[in-house]
Amino acid sequence: MSAYSPHQDSATSIAENGSDYGSDVDDTTAYELLSQAESQPLRHVVLESIEEPLSEDDSTRQHPNSGVSHMQQSLDGVRQSSFKTRSHLDAREFREASIEVEYDEGNRVTFSPSRAPNEPQASRATSVEFDKNDTRSLLERFRTRPKKALSVTDLVSPAWCEQQYEYSLTKYGRVRRTPAMKQGSSVHKELEEQVRGVEVVIETVSKEDRFGLQIWNAIEGLRILRETGLTRELQVWGVVEGEVVIGIVDEISTSCPDENMEAAILEDLRNPKSGSQRKNRKSDQLPSDQRTLTNFLTSSQNGSVLENNPAFLGTLQQDKPSSYYVKDIKTRQSRTLPGPGSPSRPTHMQLMLYHRLLSSLAANEVPAEKIFERYSLDQNAHFSDKFIAEIGNLNIGAYAPSADQDGGVPLEMIQRQDPLTELLQHNTLALLWNLLMTEFARTLPTQGVNGPPISPLLTAEFRTASAKSRRGDDVIEEAGTLIGQRSFPFEAAVIDGYIRDEMAWWKGERETKGVEVEEAYKCRMCEFAEGCVWRKTKVEEGLRKSKLRSESRRKSEV
């Protein structure tokens, strides 16, 4: 059964801690854990500081009609004497809009006649009561227009505990950010700026402008990937079982995190019969990332596709297929790695889902109209002059002939078009989407390259969340220090099955499942533990079982 591991998880760790909580906890211990959760349910939850005001972002909020971009001054001045600009949309407005809607629903719930609608406490309590009687699916209640679209997080978080995610949604309409999450975000932001540069504000007029900026940022992300072999925080869109799903891929790079494991995986894909092959794979259902060695040098019509593709260069130098590697960076409070089994399931699913979404974008299989429709966008509306001009201005330094004496245009920019011209040529969402598709095809060609464009070797990288200790004035450990990493293979059957199962839950086709007894440790830090219906039934079940066991033990002793 072991769902997702034909190969063992490979772990490289500085502070290895391999204990797998998913395996060796017996029922009695699990029962004790569940009971503990009862007596100290909130021990690891800082309730007060978790709650953030609705207008949390007010202080930093941009003008409503603006987005944020990134801009970077080149530091190694040899061939980059002019500067490089990068843009990146901050989707804050979209997010805020949808959060407001969610809270609106919280209020709408208060139309129950017995209660004053504008009393926050009462409204919260009753909204939970009311939710119990709401028979609509979670999808309808929380992820249907005009609320935000389904996200990778939405599909993956239930792998930790569906019941917890459901409580979060029905109580707050979202998951509340903890201090640990904020630390994580700042580590991520720093990593992103290493690649994209600092944020720059872009003015937008229409919602099409704002979505266009997101697409533009994704295009930039792909170009950065081709030029530098590394990109971070790449936005992806997809449609899963008819639902629009969006996500942000932490990191894609050209450096292979584990050559041996990759070789083993590729060998498995090429030769399913041999070695540690998994069950359930039918030969007519090979994953889309399988590639043969044929047509390697012959199939591409477009020379620049290959020239621009580091994967191509890689194959010239080495005898192994070269790919892009998807990675997710997780910051942690402790210096230990999570166990390789059940504790890693959410991360596995997250990375495999990114792999799926990236592959279908690379194959131009994503129906853009569905996405524009989901956000009520007019795919043929022209971007505003303001927006087009802003993008043109933003990047001007990178493309105009440099004023520096030794300068000229940076080498890596030569292949780039002037962004103003480019945006003018792709001045609607439909056209800009086409450009995005071209960039995907260029970066991750599905034909003509030796090996899968996106490696089936997926990796989670763990880093510390904060500066830990000091000795005197010496900082011993900085925030973001590497703890270790774990790699594992993409498995189509596993992620497909998982997606089907979670979508059934979102659609209300099956009941919510909480954690198994073996995973009762999760309850210890869950803010909903105290009132959790699932946990209650599990405690009873555990109690019943341990009674049964001690009875039969007594019998056998006699």
Next chain:
DNA sequence: ATTGCTGAACGG
């Protein structure tokens, strides 16, 4: 969108 989540010190 994402962000994070599995005490530590102890005794044997």
